Amino acid sequence: MRSHRYTFTIAMTGISRMLLVRDWLMGRTLRPIEDGGNGQATVERHRISSGRNSLDAVWARPAQAPVRAVILICHGIGETVEHWLGVQELLAAHGAASLVFDYSGYGRSSGRIEAAQCETDSVAAFEHLEGLAPGAEIAVLGFSLGSGIAAAVMSRVRASRLVLCAGFTSFRAAAHSLGVPRGLEPFIPPLWHVEEALRECRLPVLVVHGEKDRLFPVKMAAELAECCQAETIIVPKLGHAEPYHRPQTAYWGPIVTWIEGNR
Numbered sequence: 485m486r487s488h489r490y491t492f493t494i495a496m497t498g499i500s501r502m503l504l505v506r507d508w509l510m511g512r513t514l515r516p517i518e519d520g521g522n523g524q525a526t527v528e529r530h531r532i533s534s535g536r537n538s539l540d541a542v543w544a545r546p547a548q549a550p551v552r553a554v555i556l557i558c559h560g561i562g563e564t565v566e567h568w569l570g571v572q573e574l575l576a577a578h579g580a581a582s583l584v585f586d587y588s589g590y591g592r593s594s595g596r597i598e599a600a601q602c603e604t605d606s607v608a609a610f611e612h613l614e615g616l617a618p619g620a621e622i623a624v625l626g627f628s629l630g631s632g633i634a635a636a637v638m639s640r641v642r643a644s645r646l647v648l649c650a651g652f653t654s655f656r657a658a659a660h661s662l663g664v665p666r667g668l669e670p671f672i673p674p675l676w677h678v679e680e681a682l683r684e685c686r687l688p689v690l691v692v693h694g695e696k697d698r699l700f701p702v703k704m705a706a707e708l709a710e711c712c713q714a715e716t717i718i719v720p721k722l723g724h725a726e727p728y729h730r731p732q733t734a735y736w737g738p739i740v741t742w743i744e745g746n747r
Contacts, residue, residue: 489598489599489673491671491672491673492597492598492599492673492675493589493596493597493598496561496597497589497596497597499561499562500561500562500590500597503561503562503563504562504564506562507562507567512729514564514566514567514569515566515569516566517529517542517565517566517569521544521547522547522573523547524546524547524548524573524576524577525544525545525546525547525572525573525576525577526544526545526546526547526576527542527543527544527569527572527573528542528543528544529541529542529543530542530543530583530612530616532585532605532608532609532612533608534588534595534601534604534605534608534609535595535601535604535608536595537588537593537594537595537601537605538593538594539585539586539587539588539593539594539605539608539609540564540565540585540586540590540591540592540593541565541583541584541585541586541609541612542565542568542569542572542583542584542585543581543582543583543613543616544569544572544573544575544576544581544582544583545576545581545582546576546577546579546580546581547576549579550579551579551580551581551617551620552579552580552740552744553579553580553581553623553740553743553744554580554581554582554613554617554620554621554622554623555575555580555581555582555583555622555623555624555625555647555743556582556583556606556609556610556613556622556623556624556625556643557571557572557582557583557584557585557625557627557630558606558609558624558625558626558627558630558631558633558634559584559586559627559628559629559630559728560627560628560629560630560650560725561628561629562725563627563728564586564590564591565584565585565586565591566591567728567729568584568728570728570731571584571727571728571731571736572584573731574731574732574733574736575736575740578733578736578737578740579740579744580740580743581616581617583609583612583613583616585605585609587601587602587605587606588601588602588605589601593605599673599675599676602633603633603636603637603640606624606633606634606637606641607637607640607641610622610624610637610641610642610643611641614642621644621645622641622642622643622644623643623644623645623646623647623743624637624638624641624643624645624646624647625646625647625648625649625739626646626647626648626649626651627649627650627727627728628649628650628651628652628699628700628724629658631648631649631650631651631652631678632651632652632654632655632658632675632676632678633676634646634648635648635676635678635681635682635685636676636678636681638681638685638687639684643687644687644688645687645688645689645690645743646685646687646688646689646690647689647690647692647739647742647743648678648689648690648691648692648708648714649692649693649727649739650692650693650694650697650699650700650724650727651678651691651693651700651704651705651708652676652678652700652704653677653678653679653704653707653708654674654675654676654677654678654679655672655673655674655675655676655677656669656672656674656675657704658700659672661699661700661701661704662699678708679707679708679711682708682711682712682714683711683712685712688715689709689712689714689715690714690715690716690717690739690742690743691705691708691709691714691715691716691717692705692716692717692719692735692738692739693705693716693717693718693719694718694719694721694722694723694724694726694727695718695719695720695721695722696721696722696723697722697723697724698723698724699724700724702718705718715742717738717739717742719734719735722735
């Protein structure tokens with residue numbers, strides 16, 4: 485419905501901007517991204533065509549060690565590519581190359597935030613990554629909002645495996661978990677039924693969740709895993725946004741190991 489489309493765009497734009505302002509007020513400064521690297525990671529900024537829009541993206545790979553895994557990252561609602569530089573550097577230190585991109589309407593990407601466009605953007609980013617890593621198996625990792633988008637595009641990309649971090653069971657369930665009253669459900673777009681997508685997924689799936697996630701409860705991780713007999717990692721004492729605010733090997737290392745083990 486057109487009304488759902490407009491509601492989604494307005495809500496997502498407002499929430500994403502609010503979260504970015506919150507991070508700024510909390511003093512969470514973001515390092516500028518420039519081509520180069522830090523000795524362990526080689527970093528390049530890219531532009532990706534997605535329909536009529538142009539997406540901002542960052543490609544990071546091990547500077548010296550061989551690439552053992554390639555990952556497309558679909559980030560969450562309150563982030564831009566700058567939030568993920570630390571994660572990409574940590575992944576590179578563990579032998580994983582990664583591409584993270586901003587959806588249309590985010591950061592330096594043109595256009596506006598729309599559900600269907602988020603999926604189109606993810607497919608375009610995956611195809612761009614295939615050109616950066618020809619012949620490599622590519623895992624798709626969705627974080628928070630990105631978990632719904634990543635699961636939705638699995639039938640449209642040639643991914644080798646799927647990782648869902650801090651995920652939700654459906655967009656409506658996520659909205660209710662964030663405090664939207666059930667009486668307002670008719671106004672919530674019926675998007676990203678992750679459970680249904682996973683039942684049809686034939687790829688290896690890993691579900692990763694923080695024990696202290698206050699946005700999406702740990703039970704959502706269990707419900708997702710049950711849909712496809714996915715492997716599950718529950719990280720003790722970890723909140724929702726900590727994996728990218730304070731990247732740690734304890735969180736990201738097992739993900740790279742799992743991806744390598746499923747080649």
